[in-house]
Amino acid sequence: MSAPLVEVSSIARSYAMRSGMFGRSTAVHAVDGVSLTIPKGETLGLVGESGSGKSTTGRIVLGLEPPDRGEVRFDGKPMAAVGTRAWRAQRAHMQMIFQDPLGALDRRLPVATQIREPLDIHGLGTPAEREERVRELLRAVELTPAHGVRYPGALSGGQRQRIVLARALATKPDFLVCDEPVSALDVSIQAQVVNLLCDLQAQLGLTLLFISHDLRVVRQISNVVAVMYLGRIVEIGSADDLFARPEHPYTQALVSASPAPGRRSASRIVLAGDPPNPAARPNGCAFHPRCPRAIARCASEVPALSAVGGDRKVACHLVTGPQVETRDAA
Amino acid sequence: MTPLVSIEGLSVAFSGVPVLRGVDLTLQKGEALGLVGESGSGKSVTWLAALGLLPRHAKVSGSVRLDGREILGARAAELDQVRGGRVAMIFQDPASALNPVLTIRKQLCEALALHRDLSGEAVKAEALRLLNLVGIPDAARRLSAYPHEFSGGQVQRIMIAMALAGNPDLLIADEPTTALDATIQAQILELLSTIRREMSMAMVLISHDLGVVAENCDRVSVMYAGRIVEQAPANQLFADPVHPYAQGLIGALPPLDGPRRRLTAIPGTVPDPAHMPDGCAFAPRCALAAEPCGRTSPTLAPIADNRAVACIRAEASRRALLGIAAE
Numbered sequence: 305m306s307a308p309l310v311e312v313s314s315i316a317r318s319y320a321m322r323s324g325m326f327g328r329s330t331a332v333h334a335v336d337g338v339s340l341t342i343p344k345g346e347t348l349g350l351v352g353e354s355g356s357g358k359s360t361t362g363r364i365v366l367g368l369e370p371p372d373r374g375e376v377r378f379d380g381k382p383m384a385a386v387g388t389r390a391w392r393a394q395r396a397h398m399q400m401i402f403q404d405p406l407g408a409l410d411r412r413l414p415v416a417t418q419i420r421e422p423l424d425i426h427g428l429g430t431p432a433e434r435e436e437r438v439r440e441l442l443r444a445v446e447l448t449p450a451h452g453v454r455y456p457g458a459l460s461g462g463q464r465q466r467i468v469l470a471r472a473l474a475t476k477p478d479f480l481v482c483d484e485p486v487s488a489l490d491v492s493i494q495a496q497v498v499n500l501l502c503d504l505q506a507q508l509g510l511t512l513l514f515i516s517h518d519l520r521v522v523r524q525i526s527n528v529v530a531v532m533y534l535g536r537i538v539e540i541g542s543a544d545d546l547f548a549r550p551e552h553p554y555t556q557a558l559v560s561a562s563p564a565p566g567r568r569s570a571s572r573i574v575l576a577g578d579p580p581n582p583a584a585r586p587n588g589c590a591f592h593p594r595c596p597r598a599i600a601r602c603a604s605e606v607p608a609l610s611a612v613g614g615d616r617k618v619a620c621h622l623v624t625g626p627q628v629e630t631r632d633a634a
Numbered sequence: 635m636t637p638l639v640s641i642e643g644l645s646v647a648f649s650g651v652p653v654l655r656g657v658d659l660t661l662q663k664g665e666a667l668g669l670v671g672e673s674g675s676g677k678s679v680t681w682l683a684a685l686g687l688l689p690r691h692a693k694v695s696g697s698v699r700l701d702g703r704e705i706l707g708a709r710a711a712e713l714d715q716v717r718g719g720r721v722a723m724i725f726q727d728p729a730s731a732l733n734p735v736l737t738i739r740k741q742l743c744e745a746l747a748l749h750r751d752l753s754g755e756a757v758k759a760e761a762l763r764l765l766n767l768v769g770i771p772d773a774a775r776r777l778s779a780y781p782h783e784f785s786g787g788q789v790q791r792i793m794i795a796m797a798l799a800g801n802p803d804l805l806i807a808d809e810p811t812t813a814l815d816a817t818i819q820a821q822i823l824e825l826l827s828t829i830r831r832e833m834s835m836a837m838v839l840i841s842h843d844l845g846v847v848a849e850n851c852d853r854v855s856v857m858y859a860g861r862i863v864e865q866a867p868a869n870q871l872f873a874d875p876v877h878p879y880a881q882g883l884i885g886a887l888p889p890l891d892g893p894r895r896r897l898t899a900i901p902g903t904v905p906d907p908a909h910m911p912d913g914c915a916f917a918p919r920c921a922l923a924a925e926p927c928g929r930t931s932p933t934l935a936p937i938a939d940n941r942a943v944a945c946i947r948a949e950a951s952r953r954a955l956l957g958i959a960a961e
Contacts, residue, residue, distance in 0.1 A: 353815035460903045490672035490842060495886035495899035502896075517816060524888035524897065548891055561820035562890055563845030572849075574824045575817045578785045594817075 307380075309479060309511045310342040315364050315374030317357075321583055332583045334360040336535040337374070342528075344478075347505065347512040349526030349543060351519060351558070355582045357535040358515045362481045365513060366400055367391065378479070396426045399472035403484035405464035409456040415467045416442070416452030422474040441470040445500060462493035466500070473504070481513045486521060498524055519562045523547050528615070531555045534580045534590040537609055541616035551618045554591050589621065597622055636702045638663045638803060638836050639684075644696035644706075646676075646683045646860075651908045654679050655860040656696070658934060661836055663803065666827075668847030668868065669840045670883070671857035674904055677840045680857075681806050685721060686713050719749045722797035726809035728789040732781040738765070738792055739777040742799065749800030764795040768825060787818035794825065798833070805830070808840045823850055844887055848872050853940070856880045859905055859915035862934055866941045876943045878920045878951050914945070922947045922954060 314337045322329045335357040342348045350358045363369045365376055367383045376383045378398065384390035402408050409418055416438050423434045442452055445466040456464055465485065472480060482501070486494040498521060505512060516522050522529055523543050530540040531552065539552040550556045560573040577594040580586075586593050592602035601621050609619040618624060639661040646654035654676045661667055669677045682688050684698040684706070698706040705716055717723075725731055733741060742761040746752055752760055765773040768791040770784075781789060790810060797805055807826065811819035827850055830837050841847050847854055847868070854871045856864045856879065864877040875881045885898030902919040905911055911918050917927040926946060934944040945951060 353817065462903065490904075491844070491883055491886045492672065492900035493903065495888075495897035496901075498888070499897055499899055519816075520888040520890050523890060524894060544894070557820075558816055559890070561816045563823075563843065563849045564890060572820055572824070574820050578787060579815050579818055 307344060308341045309344045309379055310340070310365060310513070311377040312338060312340040312361075312365055313375050313377075314339050315361070315371040315376065317360055317364060317369065317372050330583055333535050333585060334582060335364065335371075338532075338535070338537055339374075340365075340530060340537075340540075342479075342511055342513060344511055345505075345509045346527045347514050347525055349522035349529040350513065350515045350532060351517060351522050351529060352532035353517060353579055355534070355580060356532040357582070358532050359483055361532070362400070362483050362513055362515050366398055366481050367395065368400075392426075396422075396475040397477050398479040398481070399475065399477045400481045400483065401465075401468055401472050401485045403487050405461065405468045405488075406456060408468050409464060411456050414453050414455060415459065416449075419452070419467065419471045419474055422471060426475055428475065437474065441473060444473065444504065445470045460493075461489050462496055465489065465497055469497075469500070469504070473508070476508075477510070479511045479513070481515070483515045484517070485514075487516065487518065494521070501525060519547060519558060531558065534582055534585055536590065536619065537617075538591065538619045539617070540609070541614065545614065545616070551612060551616065551623050552591075552620050553595050553597050553622070557596075589619075635662070637661060638665075638701065640697075640699045641680070641684060642697045642699075644680060644683060644698060645694070646679055646688065647693045649691060652910070653860050653907050654683065655910075657857075657860075657862055659855065659862065661804070661838065664830075664834045664836050665853065666830065666837045666839065666851045668851035668854040669838060669857060670842065670844055670847050670854060672842060672904055674859075674907070675857040676860040677857050678808050679860075681723065681808070681838065681840070685717055685723070685806075687717075718745065718797075718802075719800040720802055721804045721806065722800060722802040723806040723808065724790070724793045724797050724810050726812045728793040728813075729781060729786070731793055732789065734781050737778050737780055738784075742777075742792075742796055745796045745799035760799075764798055765792070767798070767829070768792070768795045769821075770795075785818075787814055787821060790814065790822055791825065794822075794829070798829065801833075802835060804836045804838065806838045806840070809842070810839075811846065812841070812843070819846075826850070844872070844883060856883070859910065860907065861915065861931075861944065863916065863945065864941075864943045865934065870941065874952075876937065876941075876948050876952050877916075877945050878922050878947070879916045881951065882919075920947075922951050924950075 315335060316337055317335045318331045318333045320329045321332045338361055340348060350361060352358045364371045367386060378394060384394055419438050419441055420434055423429060423437060429437060439449055442449055447466055486497050489497060502525060514522060514525050526543045529543045529546050530537045533554050539555045547559055550559050557573045557575045575594045588604045589602045589607050592598040607619045607621050609617045610624045612618050612623055637660040641657055641659040644654060644657040657680050671677050683694045697704060700716060739761055743757045746757050746760055761777060762773055765777060770776055770788060770791055811822050839847055839851055851868050854866060854868050855862045858879050864880045872884060875884050882900040888897060900919050905915055913928040913930055914932055917923040924947060932944045932946050934942045936942045937948060
């Protein structure tokens with residue numbers, strides 16, 4: 305394993321939320337003690353349902369949002385303070401891709417101009433070099449210069465996402481955060497973009513943080529996968545192994561909820577209860593109210609993310625705890 | 635046996651642009667049919683047209699029979715008996731289908747009053763029964779809540795309860811779980827299949843998610859550019875797809891177990907309905923396309939029991955698939 309490019313140590317972030325106009329404001333812990341390491345050239349997949357804190361984690365890692373606690377180190381150095389010159393220099397090495405390419409593009413500018421913009425902002429190259437770089441980028445995402453003169457509205461969803469990708473690559477970043485980059489695309493187009501992302505990663509040696517709710521896409525692209533639930537990582541391990549042998553009951557439910565052609569629904573684990581509400585985080589293990597195997601201890605004690613052999617870590621009393629008792633016995 | 639629904643040559647054009655180009659489909663009583671395809675393939679338009687729910691400028695032709703009776707172009711009064719009564723529909727975005735300023739009780743009772751001969755206390759009792767049926771906890775109290783007080787999954791459950799109010803013979807579920815999280819999607823699909831079994835109701839499940847359709851349907855129709863290109867029992871379609879487009883869709887799905895392979899992306903994009911290619915609409919993206927594909931548009935022809943495909947290269951395509959499997 306090569307040296308880590310990105311090191312995230314126990315970051316936390318909470319927001320104040322008011323319930324109703326005159327309600328008391330409560331703290332919503334979007335991310336609570338998340339630690340991650342991404343080696344150079346590898347991909348870490350982050351999965352979880354809405355409200356699990358995966359996007360907030362991505363934003364903190366990029367420095368778009370400061371953490372309340374904890375630290376992000378990029379290439380061995382701590383992230384510079386937002387807005388400073390050092391921060392801007394660091395930011396040219398990291399970029400982000402969002403789910404909605406139309407929202408990320410300016411509808412009134414030809415797309416080539418938008419791909420060029422980061423080069424102008426960071427003052428990279430002479431004007432002629434910039435033009436050449438734009439053509440090179442369009443080729444890299446398998447589009448032609450003819451696409452460059454069009455406006456976002458005249459491109460298809462998959463083409464727009466390629467433009468966003470080309471723009472993100474303009475400054476030759478080392479690190480890319482992709483937040484649900486293919487979720488809005490149709491299956492056949494999704495496959496095109498996933499293949500392109502894999503190719504570009506291999507060519508350019510990119511390091512990726514890939515955030516998605518789609519387990520299949522995440523497995524396809526990731527070396528290591530972390531599963532988040534209500535702001536914490538509940539399980540982390542190598543991608544193939546994690547999906548083949550999930551240990552945490554939540555990961556097991558997620559894997560079993562992912563429909564597979566050729567399998568009937570008989571074996572599916574269906575979790576009871578609603579999706580978790582980050583504003584009302586249950587005590588103990590946040591998953592215990594929905595967990596089919598919860599024991600008494602789960603309701604009172606927060607399980608720590610502990611190694612269980614191999615490179616797998618799990619935060620669950622049933623997997624790591626010394627005593628295993630059933631709810632009936634308790 | 636008369637099929638529950640039989641659609642023949644259904645075509646739709648919006649201001650002269652054809653979006654549905656001759657769809658033939660039959661649905662037996664109690665059957666679960668899946669409809670898959672990418673955006674713009676005509677999955678939703680098929681059923682909106684069949685139920686007369688398209689705006690007036692849409693030009694609809696063909697035939698849609700419900701229990702042998704023609705409903706395409708039927709009088710409004712007749713359609714009102716069908717829609718919400720015999721055939722109910724649920725959509726992707728349940729929150730926008732409910733009225734935010736009325737309680738759930740009001741909206742459920744409205745549907746019941748329209749489609750059932752119930753009054754007074756009986757309506758309220760039935761509303762409560764439906765809400766319990768779809769698994770809303772503490773239903774009696776929650777009846778007086780407003781839509782915003784429920785989570786996304788619960789709102790979809792309420793929509794299902796409203797759809798069941800008319801005791802339908804057919805439920806059309808248009809991307810019912812697309813907006814929901816994975817674990818909630820599993821709950822809703824489980825609920826739909828339980829209800830379908832208990833009420834022996836037929837269901838059309840429209841989805842872009844092949845996995846969802848495979849697990850929940852008996853039979854699947856694959857649509858491309860306003861036509862059905864392949865029709866097969868669910869297990870057979872996924873084990874042995876024949877149409878190159880169906881093969882492409884299945885190959886584009888990343889596997890969740892086993893070795894990783896490069897995804898077989900279908901090159902290009904869906905054709906613009908206003909500039910449809912001559913002949914087979916899929917030919918420009920098809921790896922197996924031959925010269926005759928650009929001339930005539932293939933018709934859906936049976937290839938085995940219960941299976942039909944619209945491709946003149948079906949034999950070649952099948953061999954190609956077997957060749958790959960033999961390697």
